Amino acid sequence: MALRFYNTMSRRLEEFEPIEPGHVRMYTCGPTVYGPAHIGNFRAYIFEDILRRYLKYKGYRVTQVMNLTDIDDKTIRDSQEAGITLQEHTRKFIEMFFHDLDRLNIERAEYYPAATEHIPEMVDFIQKLIERGNAYGSGGSVYYKISTFPRYGALSHMDMTGLKAGARVDSDEYEKESVSDFAVWKGWSERDGNVFWNTPLGKGRPGWHIECSAMSMKYLGEQFDIHTGGVDNIFPHHENEIAQSEGVTGKKFVNYWLHNAHLIVESKKMSKSEGNFYTVGALVEMGHNPIAIRYLLMATHYRQQLNFTSEALEASKKAITRLRDFRTNVEDARPGPDSDTAKWTVARAVEGFEAALDDDLNMSQALAAAFDFVREVNAVVAEQGLSEADKKAVLNALRRFDSVLGVVYVKEAGIDQRIDTLIRERNEAKKARDFKTADKIRSDLLDEGIILEDTPVGTKWKRKV
RNA sequence: GGCGGCUUAGCCAAGUGGUAAGGCGGAGGUCUGCAAAACCUCUAUUCUCCGGUUCGAAUCCGGAAGCCGCCUCCA
Numbered sequence: 001m002a003l004r005f006y007n008t009m010s011r012r013l014e015e016f017e018p019i020e021p022g023h024v025r026m027y028t029c030g031p032t033v034y035g036p037a038h039i040g041n042f043r044a045y046i047f048e049d050i051l052r053r054y055l056k057y058k059g060y061r062v063t064q065v066m067n068l069t070d071i072d073d074k075t076i077r078d079s080q081e082a083g084i085t086l087q088e089h090t091r092k093f094i095e096m097f098f099h100d101l102d103r104l105n106i107e108r109a110e111y112y113p114a115a116t117e118h119i120p121e122m123v124d125f126i127q128k129l130i131e132r133g134n135a136y137g138s139g140g141s142v143y144y145k146i147s148t149f150p151r152y153g154a155l156s157h158m159d160m161t162g163l164k165a166g167a168r169v170d171s172d173e174y175e176k177e178s179v180s181d182f183a184v185w186k187g188w189s190e191r192d193g194n195v196f197w198n199t200p201l202g203k204g205r206p207g208w209h210i211e212c213s214a215m216s217m218k219y220l221g222e223q224f225d226i227h228t229g230g231v232d233n234i235f236p237h238h239e240n241e242i243a244q245s246e247g248v249t250g251k252k253f254v255n256y257w258l259h260n261a262h263l264i265v266e267s268k269k270m271s272k273s274e275g276n277f278y279t280v281g282a283l284v285e286m287g288h289n290p291i292a293i294r295y296l297l298m299a300t301h302y303r304q305q306l307n308f309t310s311e312a313l314e315a316s317k318k319a320i321t322r323l324r325d326f327r328t329n330v331e332d333a334r335p336g337p338d339s340d341t342a343k344w345t346v347a348r349a350v351e352g353f354e355a356a357l358d359d360d361l362n363m364s365q366a367l368a369a370a371f372d373f374v375r376e377v378n379a380v381v382a383e384q385g386l387s388e389a390d391k392k393a394v395l396n397a398l399r400r401f402d403s404v405l406g407v408v409y410v411k412e413a414g415i416d417q418r419i420d421t422l423i424r425e426r427n428e429a430k431k432a433r434d435f436k437t438a439d440k441i442r443s444d445l446l447d448e449g450i451i452l453e454d455t456p457v458g459t460k461w462k463r464k465v
Numbered sequence: 466g467g468c469g470g471c472u473u474a475g476c477c478a479a480g481u482g483g484u485a486a487g488g489c490g491g492a493g494g495u496c497u498g499c500a501a502a503a504c505c506u507c508u509a510u511u512c513u514c515c516g517g518u519u520c521g522a523a524u525c526c527g528g529a530a531g532c533c534g535c536c537u538c539c540a
Contacts, residue, residue, distance in 0.1 A: 029540075037540085044540040072538065158468070158536070182537065208538045230540030231470090237538070261470080262540065264533065299488080300478065305471065305533060312477045315489035322488080325502060356479090364479045368487035375504090382496095382504045435498060442500080453501050460502095 003058060003358045005226075006303060008234060008257040009155055013360060016256065018225045023061045026052070027216040027254075028109065029229035029237070030066035033093040034074040036279045039293065039308060040263050040270055042104060044230045046294060047260040047302040047361075049106040051228065053404045054357050064109035065219045068094060071115050072208055076195050086116070086195050100280045103290035104297075105406040111219050115211040118218065122206045123199045125214040125248060126184050134247040139175035140187025140202055146180050149243045155257060156235035182240055183207040209240035217245065227254040234259055263297075263306040270308075278308075289465050291407050292316040298363055298405070317465040319367075320407050323398075324462065326374045327408055329381055330394050332457045336385025342377060343390065346397050349373035353401055370401050419450060423459050426452070 003016040018024045028048040031037050037045075048066075055062050069075075070090040079089035094114075101108070115122075126142055129135035134148045146152050188196045188203040196203050216224065222245070229238060238257065245253040265276040284290055295316040300306040352369030356362040377394050380386065386394070402408040422441050429437040442452045449464040 031540085032538090039540095041540045047540090069538095074538095156468090156535080180537075232535070232539055235535065235537080240537085260540070262534070267532080269533070296477085303470090304478085307477070309477070311475095311489080315477060318490090319488050322502095329503070362479075364477095364488095365486070368479065371487055378503060379505090430498080433498075439499075451501070454497080455502075 004360055005256050005258055006360050007255075008259050011157075014256065016225075018060065019223060019255070022059070023063065024055050024226065025063045025220045025224040026065070026226035026228065027212065027220060027224065028064060028066045028227075029212065029233055030068055030112070031093075031097055032069040032072055032074065033090045033097060034072070034078050035093060036096050036281060037093075037100060038270070039265075039278045039280065039283070039297065040230075042100065042280060042293070043263050043297045043302075043306060044228070044260050045101065045106055046104065046297040048228050049104075049406070050298055050302070050361060050363065050404060051226070051258070052107060052109075053406065054361065057357075057400070057404050062110075063220065065111045065113065065216060066109040067212055067215055068097075068112055068114040069208065069211065070094070071195070071205055076192060079195075080193055096281070100290075103280060103284070104294045105291060105410055106294075107406075113215045113219065115206065115215075118211065118215050119197050119199065119206065121218055122210050122214040123185075123197075123201055125210060125217070125244070126201060126206075128248045129184065129244065132247060134243075135184055136177065137201070138177070140204060141175065141183050142185035142201060143176050143181040144184050144240065144243060144247070146178060146182075146243065149247055151246070152239065152243050155239050155242060158235055158239075182209065182236065184210045184244065209237055210244060212237070212241050213244040213248075216241075217249075222249045222253075223251055224254060226256045226258060228258045228260070231259045231261055258302075260302040261305045263308050265308045266310075267307055283313075288313055289317060289320075291320060291410055292465060295320055295405075295407050299367060301360075301362055301364055303360075319371075321465045322374065323370070323402075323405075323408050324465070326378065327395070327398060328460065328462070329378060330386065330391060330398070332455065332460075333381045333391060334385040334456065336380075336387055336390075338387045339380050339384065339390055342380050342386065342394065345373060345376040345380070346390075346393050349376075350397055350400070357404065366401075366404075370405070373397070373401075419445065419461055423452065423461065427459060 004013045005016050006012065007014045029044070031041060048064075052062055052064055071086065075086060075090055079086045082089055126135060129144065130137070130142065133145075135142050135144050184207045185201050186204050186207055188205070192205065196205055216227075227238065227241075242253050264270060265274075265278065268274055268276060270277050280290060280293060283293055292313055293316075296308060296313055297306070299316070299319075349369055349372065352372070353366050356365035356369055359365070399409065422445060426438045426441040429435070429441070445452055445461070446464075451462050451464055453460050453462070
């Protein structure tokens with residue numbers, strides 16, 4: 001089956017075909033680094049990670065760009081309040097961002113361009129817009145003239161004539177010819193302090209939207225395959241990017257626009273005042289495993305609003321444990337005959353998994369295929385063991401599924417000599433039928449998050465998820 | 466006010482015309498020193514509500530209620 005995506009532009013499922021055969025170029029909107037990213041932000045990055053991993057699973061080479069917005073009103077405001085430079089301020093949150101990416105087992109993109117490191121590219125871009133008549137200077141700033149771009153509103157399906165003059169328009173933007181025109185370059189104002197660049201456009205800083213147009217073009221070219229972001233980015237951000245990029249090139253900017261829905265927490269909108277505003281760090285401090293967060297964020301279809309609940313987070317831990325236990329069950333399965341059931345189950349699972357993800361990344365259904373696989377293989381293992389060939393085929397499939405899921409084969413702290421010693425002591429106690437000592441060792445380890453299991457092939461230990 | 470989305474078991478969540486996936490939880494059983502894991506059985510006659518179309522609807526149409534978004538720099 002062919003890979004299909006729901007394209008926000010056309011509002012329908014479309015078969016995916018990259019511009020360059022075998023190579024996918026995609027731009028994924030990244031964080032504004034003014035504070036720690038929250039789980040809502042990470043839903044987008046997890047979605048993009050699944051997208052990236054599945055494209056690779058399908059055999060594509062992937063070039064992914066994720067921008068780091070390190071200059072905007074909030075970064076300026078917060079760095080000034082903290083009394084440090086913009087760079088000092090944003091660096092902290094950039095580090096935190098990458099740390100969270102690692103904890104959530106999100107693969108690295110090929111490029112993470114920072115806006116402040118691409119000022120010349122943006123200035124160049126803006127000059128082209130001015131030359132072509134798509135932008136005009138006014139009061140030290142430069143604005144994009146929407147009336148020069150008739151297709152404006154195509155992505156968001158919005159009628160721009162409905163905008164009310166003066167509504168939520170920044171007071172320093174009164175120089176605009178039309179209220180819906182937006183800033184591509186912001187002339188320096190007092191409150192920017194020492195944050196500015198001296199450029200041919202004057203003293204100032206770039207607007208938000210221009211960075212994505214300039215940087216995507218630098219790393220991916222004038223036209224590329226996929227652009228993603230949260231639904232909130234559809235308007236105005238992505239609409240403006242299209243206007244800028246196509247304004248300069250006259251060519252179609254992006255072929256497939258993919259947007260993820262937001263999440264709610266305990267059926268409520270996540271907000272600081274509700275006290276349900278979570279960062280990855282805060283959840284980890286509460287004792288939650290980041291991989292469980294990953295699982296929960298990916299298990300709902302990306303275009304569906306996701307309800308993040310602590311109960312679901314616990315369920316996610318159990319689900320991961322089941323998948324990990326399945327791996328060891330298979331690895332340690334006693335030798336058995338070749339099984340047609342096992343072979344058939346592997347084939348069916350792979351087919352089901354791929355069909356689900358091919359269908360606009362239907363992860364819920366892909367997981368269902370994976371869990372059917374687990375149950376069916378476990379039944380064979382329990383009944384008659386596994387032949388070496390079947391074992392290999394099953395583990396191959398699992399490893400392949402996990403190249404997308406990223407929850408089973410996750411690096412964790414290595415073997416602890418001390419645990420091995422305790423297991424030996426416990427086995428001796430068991431042999432002496434001193435179950436009191438044996439149980440104490442097991443429960444002490446459990447307190448540390450280590451689970452001991454007695455199996456036919458000896459005592460095994462695993463970390464609690 | 467304009468535009469859009471959602472509502473499926475105790476919880477999370479697929480399914481978009483052919484008779485309700487999957488995970489968690491719960492009940493019982495097998496196995497075990499006890500556990501854990503695993504396996505087996507059961508756990509929504511029904512998909513927010515009310516109408517309609519159809520041989521047939523959770524799925525299509527109309528209406529109501531609730532929830533969540535976007536409407537100029539929030540994933």
